[in-house]
Amino acid sequence: MKKTFRHSMAWLHTWSGLLLSWILFAILVTGTATYFRHEITRWMKPELAIPISKNAPAHAIQNSLMYLNDHAPSSENWFISLPGDRSGVSSLMWWNDESTETALIDPSTRQEIKPRDTRGGEFFYRFHFQLQLPYPWGRYLAGVAAMFMFVALISGIITHRQFFKEFFTFRPTRAWLRSCMDFHNVMAVLALPFYLMISFSALVIFMHMYLPWGNMALDKISAPAVTEESPMATPATPPQLLPFDQILALVEKESAGLSLSRIVIRNRGTEKADISLFKNNSKGLSSSRSNQLRFSAITGEKLPLEDLAADGVVGKISDVFYGLHLAHFANPLTRTLFFIMGAMGAAMTGSGMVMWTQKRKAAQLKKKRPSFGYLIVDRLNLASITGLFIAIAVMFWANRLLPTEIAMRELLEVKGFLYAWGLSLLHACCRPIGKAWLEQLWIAAILYLGIPLLDIATAWQWMKISISNGDGLFPLFDLVMALTGASFGWVAWKLATRQSKATPSVISTKTQEA
Amino acid sequence: MTQKVNTQKQPNYRWGVASRSLSATLGGYALAASMTACLTLVLPMSRQNAVPAAAMLGYVGFTAAVIWSFSCSSAWKAWGGVLIPTACCLLVVWLKTGGLIK
Numbered sequence: 001m002k003k004t005f006r007h008s009m010a011w012l013h014t015w016s017g018l019l020l021s022w023i024l025f026a027i028l029v030t031g032t033a034t035y036f037r038h039e040i041t042r043w044m045k046p047e048l049a050i051p052i053s054k055n056a057p058a059h060a061i062q063n064s065l066m067y068l069n070d071h072a073p074s075s076e077n078w079f080i081s082l083p084g085d086r087s088g089v090s091s092l093m094w095w096n097d098e099s100t101e102t103a104l105i106d107p108s109t110r111q112e113i114k115p116r117d118t119r120g121g122e123f124f125y126r127f128h129f130q131l132q133l134p135y136p137w138g139r140y141l142a143g144v145a146a147m148f149m150f151v152a153l154i155s156g157i158i159t160h161r162q163f164f165k166e167f168f169t170f171r172p173t174r175a176w177l178r179s180c181m182d183f184h185n186v187m188a189v190l191a192l193p194f195y196l197m198i199s200f201s202a203l204v205i206f207m208h209m210y211l212p213w214g215n216m217a218l219d220k221i222s223a224p225a226v227t228e229e230s231p232m233a234t235p236a237t238p239p240q241l242l243p244f245d246q247i248l249a250l251v252e253k254e255s256a257g258l259s260l261s262r263i264v265i266r267n268r269g270t271e272k273a274d275i276s277l278f279k280n281n282s283k284g285l286s287s288s289r290s291n292q293l294r295f296s297a298i299t300g301e302k303l304p305l306e307d308l309a310a311d312g313v314v315g316k317i318s319d320v321f322y323g324l325h326l327a328h329f330a331n332p333l334t335r336t337l338f339f340i341m342g343a344m345g346a347a348m349t350g351s352g353m354v355m356w357t358q359k360r361k362a363a364q365l366k367k368k369r370p371s372f373g374y375l376i377v378d379r380l381n382l383a384s385i386t387g388l389f390i391a392i393a394v395m396f397w398a399n400r401l402l403p404t405e406i407a408m409r410e411l412l413e414v415k416g417f418l419y420a421w422g423l424s425l426l427h428a429c430c431r432p433i434g435k436a437w438l439e440q441l442w443i444a445a446i447l448y449l450g451i452p453l454l455d456i457a458t459a460w461q462w463m464k465i466s467i468s469n470g471d472g473l474f475p476l477f478d479l480v481m482a483l484t485g486a487s488f489g490w491v492a493w494k495l496a497t498r499q500s501k502a503t504p505s506v507i508s509t510k511t512q513e514a
Numbered sequence: 515m516t517q518k519v520n521t522q523k524q525p526n527y528r529w530g531v532a533s534r535s536l537s538a539t540l541g542g543y544a545l546a547a548s549m550t551a552c553l554t555l556v557l558p559m560s561r562q563n564a565v566p567a568a569a570m571l572g573y574v575g576f577t578a579a580v581i582w583s584f585s586c587s588s589a590w591k592a593w594g595g596v597l598i599p600t601a602c603c604l605l606v607v608w609l610k611t612g613g614l615i616k
Contacts, residue, residue, distance in 0.1 A: 001534065001584050008585040016580070150573070151580050158581075200573065207569040213547045214554035214565040220611040221555070312563035318570070 009158040014356065017152040018377070020145045021353045022384035023131070027145055028349055029388055031128040031198075032342030035327060035335050037121025038086040043477045044399045045115035046462035050088030050106055051469040060107035061251060061263065064090040067105050067112075069244050072096065076270075080263040083107050084280065117409040118399055123417075129202075132418070136209065143210045146202040153195055156188065176498070177358045180351055187348035191341040198345070201321035241273055241297055250300050251275065254293060265297060273297035353381045379428040379436075386440040387424030389488070393447035394420035396481070400458045434499060441492035448485030452478035533589040541596035542579035546572040548603035555610045575599075 002008045033040060042048055064080045072078065072094040081091040089104045104113045119126075130138035188195070203210065242250070251263065255277055262278040279291040294303045323329055327338050357378045364370040398416040402409055428436045455463065455478050463474040553568035554561075583592040609615045 001530070001586070005585050009581070012581070012584045147573075147576065151577055154577055155581065203573050204566070204570060207566065207573075211546060211550045211569045211572050213551040213572075214568045215561075217551035217554050217607055217611065218561055218565070221613075312560055314559065314563040314567040314570075318566040 006159055009155040013152055013155040013159050016148050016155060017352050018356050020148045021349055022380050023141065024145045024149055025346060025349045025384050026388050027128055027142060028342060028346040030124040032339055032346060033124040034128050035339045035342065037125050039473060039477065040124065041120030041122065042087065042473055044118045044120040046459040047113060047115040048089050048104065049462040049466040052083065052085060052088040052471060060090055061255060062248060063105065063107055063110040064092060065248055065251065067110055068092060068094060072101065076268050078265040082260055082262065084261060089113060116404045118413055119410050123414065139206060139209060143203065143206055146199050149199040150203065153199060160185065180355050180358055184348060184351040184355060187344050187351065191344050194341040195345055197324055201325035204318050204321040205325060241268055242300055246300065247275065247297060250295060251277065268297065271298060274303060350385050353385065357381060378433050382428040382433065382437055382440060383425035386444050387421050389444045390424055390440060390447060391417045391421040393444065393451065396451055397447065397454060400454050438492060438495055441488050441495065445485045445489035445492055448481050448488060451481040530589045534583045534592045537592040537596050538580040538583035541583065541593060542576045545579045545596050545600045546576035548600045548607065549575045552603035552606045555607060
């Protein structure tokens with residue numbers, strides 16, 4: 001299309017990078033936060049300040065099962081998430097007829113704990129691939145964004161063949177566009193394998209949704225893989241479930257010496273009743289389902305695993321992709337590393353977005369009226385970079401400030417997030433863009449710097465307990481918030497000095513990387 | 515730079531970009547979908563292996579289609595380069611599912 005292959009790829013990199021960058025940036029930021037979703041949940045539900053330990057305490061299994069036996073004796077399915085190194089409580093779920101009931105209990109006392117009504121870290125997890133859109137459109141949009149990211153990465157690599165050389169050329173003192181470009185390149189090169197892995201594995205995770213044609217083609221020539229469940233014969237006498245104390249004894253015996261993460265008892269009251277024990281998966285990379293034990297809840301004998309993990313090599317590869325993307329295997333250090341690489345990915349995307357406008361600024365300012373596309377991109381950049389961070393901060397503030405007893409509280413927090421984001425876009429469109437950047441950067445800085453103070457003012461009673469348990473959650477979370485705020489403040493301050501130096505005509509469209 | 519601005523003003527250039535974009539997105543997906551179906555049937559593997567392998571290669575095909583669409587010399591070539599392999603894959607799928615080839 002252009003003179004050379006590399007020029008074409010540079011063009012492709014620019015446009016495939018820009019077109020969905022506003023969505024991609026939000027996906028990257030929320031996905032990065034998702035690495036610590038359990039920690040975010042614990043911060044947003046401070047009432048759960050209970051000591052956490054590497055392994056579930058021995059009595060946790062007993063208390064969880066006894067709670068369900070007391071409160072859900074007739075439910076068909078019980079699900080127990082045991083406390084572990086990322087949560088101090090037992091999380092229980094059961095089905096009552098059509099509705100799902102949940103409870104969080106203190107594993108030592110079997111007391112139910114009722115934290116404030118909030119989505120917690122789950123919000124980021126869900127937003128990351130569903131974007132608050134109705135099913136299945138959010139997932140499709142996220143898939144399109146992942147494909148764009150993958151294309152932008154590949155074309156970017158082709159464009160910057162010499163990226164190793166470029167990696168060592170960071171010129172922060174040079175012209176703004178030059179240093180922005182260097183920053184973009186450094187961010188890209190430092191964690192390139194991570195970006196390739198994260199975008200490709202995103203596509204692999206949802207491959208049965210995005211490319212269902214393989215199974216469909218096979219179904220045409222052979223019987224479908226999933227055999228239909230044979231209608232369950234209703235036995236004359238309902239099968240006798242093992243008495244509760246025997247189930248308890250069985251689970252305790254089989255779990256001795258193991259570190260369990262979940263217990264699932266399904267189909268209680270039918271002849272297919274079974275007990276599954278899931279071991280903590282912290283050894284392997286892949287999210288394989290093989291670390292499971294299964295027993296009949298009628299006879300107590302060991303059953304084969306029904307959900308066969310992929311045996312083949314390729315199946316294992318896609319399992320590894322899945323596992324890498326979710327990083328459930330990771331210990332805190334590795335998870336922090338993934339978090340940093342995710343944040344760098346967001347920084348790469350953000351600096352790329354800002355570069356697009358910076359490159360065109362000089363040409364646009366010569367015109368009588370800058371083109372509509374240029375104006376739109378500049379404003380969308382502001383709203384999607386700074387606006388998103390403001391929205392997240394507003395959600396954290398709402399979490400601490402909204403009274404705990406109001407109805408639909410968790411929805412109000414999400415609404416706060418969405419309204420704040422909308423307001424940021426409105427503000428970006430109404431104000432001169434240079435001023436708008438500066439104002440929003442300051443707002444973000446103040447909101448994030450305020451979170452630690454807000455936390456101490458509103459949640460000190462739980463923070464106290466948590467810290468005395470030797471848990472660093474609250475101080476660390478607040479530290480990250482303060483650092484985020486400080487970075488926004490630093491960028492705002494840099495931008496302000498740059499704007500005051502620049503000639504007045506330049507001020508109106510000046511932007512800065514966030 | 516000046517040359518680039520000039521070419522961008524020509525209507526032909528814009529139509530070319532629009533046509534290539536469609537070839538890269540719609541054509542690219544068609545190629546990925548037909549490759550997935552075709553390779554699943556052709557690859558000498560069990561279903562558990564063939565389905566993910568074919569889908570992963572389908573994504574690679576998609577990426578190749580996008581790169582091809584924007585790097586070849588004319589928009590017609592862009593379409594040809596994406597649709598001809600798509601048609602070949604579909605032919606194999608049709609022959610396979612119709613039982614015409616084993």
